[in-house]
Amino acid sequence: MIGRGGLVSIFLASLLIGCTPSEPTQASGTLERERISLLATEGEIIVARPIAEGSLVKQGQVLLQLDNKNQQARVAKAKAELMQVKANLTKILNGERAEDIDAAKANLANSKAKLTDAQKHYRRISELVAKKLVSVAERDNALAERDAAQASYDSSYQIWQRMTKGSRVEDIDAAQAQFAAAKAQLVLERHKLGELTIKATRNGILDSLPYQLGERVPQHAVVAIVQANSRPYARVYIPEPYKHKVHVGALLPVHVDGVASVMEGKVRWSSVEPAFTPYRNMTEDDRSRLVYLTEIDLPESADSLPSGIPLQVDLEAK
DSSP, rough: OOOHHHHHHHHHHHHHHHHHHOOSOOOOOOEEEOEEEEEEEEBBBBEEESSSSSSSOOOTTTEEEEEEEHHHHHHHHHHHHHHHHHHHHHHHHHOOOOHHHHHHHHHHHHHHHHHHHHHHHHHHHHHHHHHHHHHHHHHHHHHHHHHHHHHHHHHHHHHHHHHHOOOOOHHHHHHHHHHHHHHHHHHHHHEEEEEEEHEEEEEEEEEOOOTTTBBOOOOOOOEEEEEEEOOOOOEEEEGGGGTTTOOOOOOEEEETTOSSSSSEEEEEOOSSSSSSSOOOOOHHHHHTOOEEEEEEEOOOTTTTTTTTTTEEOOSSSS
């Protein structure tokens, strides 16, 4: 027979068993939509903010305008550089003007005449030196004059040759490469100018404008957040004991607060890493406390629901 003390012990043990916490059979989360963060490519001042937060926006609609004076100057500089290299390329391809060729030819003829006269003069002086009628110094001066005339003629001849034969292939290739680089730079600067006008990249709701009119925003800062006008999904944290059941494609019942009917959701993604970094040598009880972020697509009936509503997902059939 069991005494009174034994009965009390059994009763207390049954109470402890009844109070042992059971594993959760639901995962909690919220209804979410895709959020698009738009960044500032330059650290500039906001000069226009035409759309209020919470407004419906369409793709391509202007949300913010950053000061673009500096970038407009860069575009003007790139355009001027393009015109300069284009003119140089045209000059190389077309060759020298007929007037310049004629001038080079006349200069060559003049240099040749001077060279001929200097050569004759040198020969005469050399003959007189042989007859001892003039000094050797005069012959040396005549020789120097002849050599100078020869150098002038050679220079004129090279100029005339360059003008009549046209540019080398290497020079043409270099000029074409400079033109292509300047053209690409202008395209880039114009693209940067366009990026200072912050536009919606998708239809949706303008969720947030973190900076005010007149503020200078840091480069690469998030200046606008658009909540995409797309089908919402459930964002929940799955407990570790149910991780093996929740795989991509699995169908789970979803209970949205304020909605009477139960929705059937389809798992589209589940993180392979827990929501926090686990420490080493975790016990089985410790591992059971891990949770994994999971996204579940909702049916068409959820399209009209606002984001942020709490919801629960059944992890076991009832």
